[in-house]
Amino acid sequence: MRKLTVMLTVGALALSVGACGKKNGSAASEKELVYTSSWGADEPQGKLIKSIADDFTKATGTKVDLKFVGRKGTDTLPTEMNAGQGPDLFDTSTDSVGAFVAQNLAAPLDDVLDMKVPGEGKKVRDVLPESVVKASTDKDHVRFMAHTVISTAVWYDASKHAGLAPKTWKEFIAYLDEAKKDGRTPLGQDGTVNFYNAYWFYSALVRSEGAGSLSALGKDPAAWDRPAVLAAAKKVEELADGGYFQKDFMATKYPAAQDAWAQGKYDLNLNGTWLAAETGSKLAKGTEVASFQLPAGGKNSVEVGTLGWGVNAKGHNVEAAKEFLAFALQKKYEAKISTDAHNIPARPDVPAPGYLAGVQKDVAEAKFTHRTYDDMAADKNWWNNVFLPLDDQLLSGKIDAATFVKTGKKKAADYLASKG
Amino acid sequence: MGTATLTPPAAVAPPAAGKAGKGKRVRPARERAFWPFLLPALIAYSALFVLPSLFGFWVSFNKWAGPGSPMTWHGLGNYLELARSEAFRTSFVNTFVLAFGGGALVFAFTFLSMMVLRQVKGRAFIRSVIFLPMIISVIAVGVAIGFLLNPDGAVNTILGWVGIEARPWLGPDMVFKCIVAGLVWSSTGFYVALMMSAADSIPPYLYEDAKLIGATKWEQFRHITLPLTWDVFAVSAVLWVVNSLKVFEIVIAFTTAGTPASPPIQARTVAVQQYASVAGGGVPELGSGAAMGVVILIVTTILIVLTRRVTRRERVELS
Incomplete structure (x- = not known):
C-alpha cells in the first residue's frame, strides 16, 4: 500500500515499460548479484540500498548490479524472473508478496533467520521480532526479509x-x-x-x-x-x-x-x-x-505489515542473495530507515522517527498482531x-x-x- | 470495332506464345517471391499477435496466477463466474453505455461542428482547440479533475457564486456521468478532425448552388456534406466502437488515479474490471482477466460487423 506514495497513474501504464530487465544469464554472473529495485535512485531507500550494496561488495567481493526502475518498472519482473532472466533480489511487502509466492518466485528464507548479522554477533532471528517475521511469512515459509514496518x-x-x-x-x-x-x-x-x-x-x-x-x-x-x-x-x-x-x-x-x-x-x-x-x-x-x-x-x-527484500527462487545466486539480506540488516543501515527514509525500522532496537515512535511502541507492546488488511x-x-x-x-x-x-x-x- | 479491339490481343498472342518460355520464367519468379515477402510479416504477426491471442483464449479456460504457477483447468468456470458477478455485469453495461451513449454524443457534436465550422472564420484554430483534449496526457487530466470536481473544487465554488448547491461530482453515484462527459470532451476533437478533413474536400460550388436554391444549413449538411463524407463516417464509427470498448485511462483519471484502489463499481468498464483482476496487490486472476478479454473481443467483432452493415451505403462520388 505504500506504493501510494508514487503517482503511478495509469497513463504511465498505457505507455508501460516494455524494456526487459537486466539479464542475469551471463557466465560472469557467478559472483554478481542482480538487484532490480522498485525504489527510485533518489529516494532515501534507494540511496540506502546503494550504500549497502557498495559496502557488501567491499566486504565480500561480490558485485551488486543495482538497478532502480521505480514502482511501475517492476510490472514485468515476474515474467522476467520466470524466464530465468530476472534479478536475484527484488523489493516486496506483506501485501504484494502473495503474487510472487503464487508464481513460485519467492525463495523460502527460513534459513536466513539463523544467519549471523555481520559485526553484531547476533542471528537475524535475534534482531527481528516475531511480529515482523510473521508479517513476512506465508503459511509455509518466511518469504522476505523486512527492513521497514508499516502499520x-x-x-x-x-x-x-x-x-x-x-x-x-x-x-x-x-x-x-x-x-x-x-x-x-x-x-x-x-x-x-x-x-x-x-x-x-x-x-x-x-x-x-x-x-x-x-x-x-x-x-x-x-x-x-x-x-x-x-x-x-x-x-x-x-x-x-x-x-x-x-x-x-x-x-x-x-x-x-x-x-x-x-x-x-x-x-x-x-x-x-x-x-x-x-x-x-x-x-x-x-x-x-x-x-x-x-x-x-x-x-x-x-x-504489522512489512516492506523488505525477496530472493528470486529462480535466480542464479540464491545463497549470495541470502548473505546480502543478513548483511543489510545491520543496525547502521536500519538506522537510516528511520533517519533518512522516515519510516519505522524493522529492528525494534532502532528508534523510529519521533512522530512514528507511538506506532513503534504500539507494535512492540502489542500482545496480538495482524497483517495488512488481515490478508x-x-x-x-x-x-x-x-x-x-x-x-x-x-x-x-x-x-x-x-x-x-x-x-x-x-x-x-x-x-x-x-x-x- | 469489336473485331478491331479483339484483334490486337490476337496479334500479340503469337509473340506472347513465342516468349512463352520467358513468360513462364517470370511468373514462377513472382510466385517464388510471394512467400519470402509474406513470411516475415506472417511470422511476426503470428508470433506477436495470433499466438498470444490464442494463448489468451486458452488461459480463459483455466485458473492461473501467472508464469511459474500451475495452470488448472477450469472449463467455462471463469465465464460463469463473470456472468454471476455483479461487478462484471455492471462494468459490461457501463461499457455499452459508453459505446452507444458516448458515441451518440460524440457524433452529434461532430456533425454539429461540421455544420457550424465549415465556413466560420478561424475554423482551423477552433478545430485545433477542439482537438487539444485528445493530446493532453491523462495524468494531467486526472490531476486537473481533482482541482475542478472535488467537493470544494473550482466547479462547486463557481456554482456556489451563482447560488447552486455543491454536488458530489466524483461520488460513486455521479462519477460515471462525469466520465461520459470527459470521454466525449476528450475524443470529439479526433472525430471532428477526421470528418472535417473529408468535408473540406467537397467543392464549394455545391454549397453555392445549394444556397442559391435556398437550402438551409441543415439541408446542406443532410444532402451534401453527409453523403459525401459517409465513407469517412463509416470508418470513424468503427474506430469509435473499437476505442470505446476499451475505455480505461479516463475512468482511472476520474476515480482512483495515483492509488492502486479499484474504482467504484458504478464507474467501472470491462477494461478496468480486467485490470483490477490482474494488477495491484493480491494473487493475479489471469484466467478471469483473459475471459473478460475474450468476451470483449467477441462483442467488438459483433459490433464492428453491425456497424459496417448499418453504415453501408451506395458510394456517392462526384463526377
Whole structure:
C-alpha cells in the first residue's frame, strides 16, 4: 500500500515499460548479484540500498548490479524472473508478496533467520521480532526479509491536541462530538480510495477480534453471523450517521482529504504510517504529527505489515542473495530507515522517527498482531468486486450495519458458490 | 470495332506464345517471391499477435496466477463466474453505455461542428482547440479533475457564486456521468478532425448552388456534406466502437488515479474490471482477466460487423 506514495497513474501504464530487465544469464554472473529495485535512485531507500550494496561488495567481493526502475518498472519482473532472466533480489511487502509466492518466485528464507548479522554477533532471528517475521511469512515459509514496518493508526496534530489518545470507542466518539460542536471537521477521508474507506471496518473488527476475523468473511458466510462483525459494522454506521467526515467525503479525490488534514482542516485521518511522509511539504507549519490506535476494545491487536527484500527462487545466486539480506540488516543501515527514509525500522532496537515512535511502541507492546488488511486483499475478486463496494455503502451511510451484515453474508455465499 | 479491339490481343498472342518460355520464367519468379515477402510479416504477426491471442483464449479456460504457477483447468468456470458477478455485469453495461451513449454524443457534436465550422472564420484554430483534449496526457487530466470536481473544487465554488448547491461530482453515484462527459470532451476533437478533413474536400460550388436554391444549413449538411463524407463516417464509427470498448485511462483519471484502489463499481468498464483482476496487490486472476478479454473481443467483432452493415451505403462520388 505504500506504493501510494508514487503517482503511478495509469497513463504511465498505457505507455508501460516494455524494456526487459537486466539479464542475469551471463557466465560472469557467478559472483554478481542482480538487484532490480522498485525504489527510485533518489529516494532515501534507494540511496540506502546503494550504500549497502557498495559496502557488501567491499566486504565480500561480490558485485551488486543495482538497478532502480521505480514502482511501475517492476510490472514485468515476474515474467522476467520466470524466464530465468530476472534479478536475484527484488523489493516486496506483506501485501504484494502473495503474487510472487503464487508464481513460485519467492525463495523460502527460513534459513536466513539463523544467519549471523555481520559485526553484531547476533542471528537475524535475534534482531527481528516475531511480529515482523510473521508479517513476512506465508503459511509455509518466511518469504522476505523486512527492513521497514508499516502499520495503520489515527493521525493528529499534537501541537493542537496534545496527548490525544481515546482508550474506548465511547471516548473516541465523545472527542468527535466535541470537535464537531466546536465547529471543526473531526475526520478527513479520501472517499474515492476504497481501501482507505475499508480501514474503518477492518480496524474496528480486527483490532478487537484479532488476526483472521476479517479474512474469514470472504471464506465462510457463517463468519458474518458473529456478533463482533455486527458490532464493528455498527461502529462504522455510527461514524457515517454522525456526520463526522467532511461534506461529500465519498466524492473527495485522493489526496485532497489527506492534504487538507495536513493543512489542519480536519482533526484526524485514519491512514498508514506513510501519511506524514506522503503529505510532507503540505504539513502546516508547526504541525507535530502523532498517532493513536483506533480504540476498538477486545484483543487490541495491532497491524504489522512489512516492506523488505525477496530472493528470486529462480535466480542464479540464491545463497549470495541470502548473505546480502543478513548483511543489510545491520543496525547502521536500519538506522537510516528511520533517519533518512522516515519510516519505522524493522529492528525494534532502532528508534523510529519521533512522530512514528507511538506506532513503534504500539507494535512492540502489542500482545496480538495482524497483517495488512488481515490478508483479505489476497483474494482480489472478493476484495475488489464484493467486499470493498459493500464497505463503501456502509461508510457512506447508504446501508446500515444490519443490512451490511445480511448482504455480506449473502454475497459471500454467492461468491463462494460461483467460485465452485 | 469489336473485331478491331479483339484483334490486337490476337496479334500479340503469337509473340506472347513465342516468349512463352520467358513468360513462364517470370511468373514462377513472382510466385517464388510471394512467400519470402509474406513470411516475415506472417511470422511476426503470428508470433506477436495470433499466438498470444490464442494463448489468451486458452488461459480463459483455466485458473492461473501467472508464469511459474500451475495452470488448472477450469472449463467455462471463469465465464460463469463473470456472468454471476455483479461487478462484471455492471462494468459490461457501463461499457455499452459508453459505446452507444458516448458515441451518440460524440457524433452529434461532430456533425454539429461540421455544420457550424465549415465556413466560420478561424475554423482551423477552433478545430485545433477542439482537438487539444485528445493530446493532453491523462495524468494531467486526472490531476486537473481533482482541482475542478472535488467537493470544494473550482466547479462547486463557481456554482456556489451563482447560488447552486455543491454536488458530489466524483461520488460513486455521479462519477460515471462525469466520465461520459470527459470521454466525449476528450475524443470529439479526433472525430471532428477526421470528418472535417473529408468535408473540406467537397467543392464549394455545391454549397453555392445549394444556397442559391435556398437550402438551409441543415439541408446542406443532410444532402451534401453527409453523403459525401459517409465513407469517412463509416470508418470513424468503427474506430469509435473499437476505442470505446476499451475505455480505461479516463475512468482511472476520474476515480482512483495515483492509488492502486479499484474504482467504484458504478464507474467501472470491462477494461478496468480486467485490470483490477490482474494488477495491484493480491494473487493475479489471469484466467478471469483473459475471459473478460475474450468476451470483449467477441462483442467488438459483433459490433464492428453491425456497424459496417448499418453504415453501408451506395458510394456517392462526384463526377
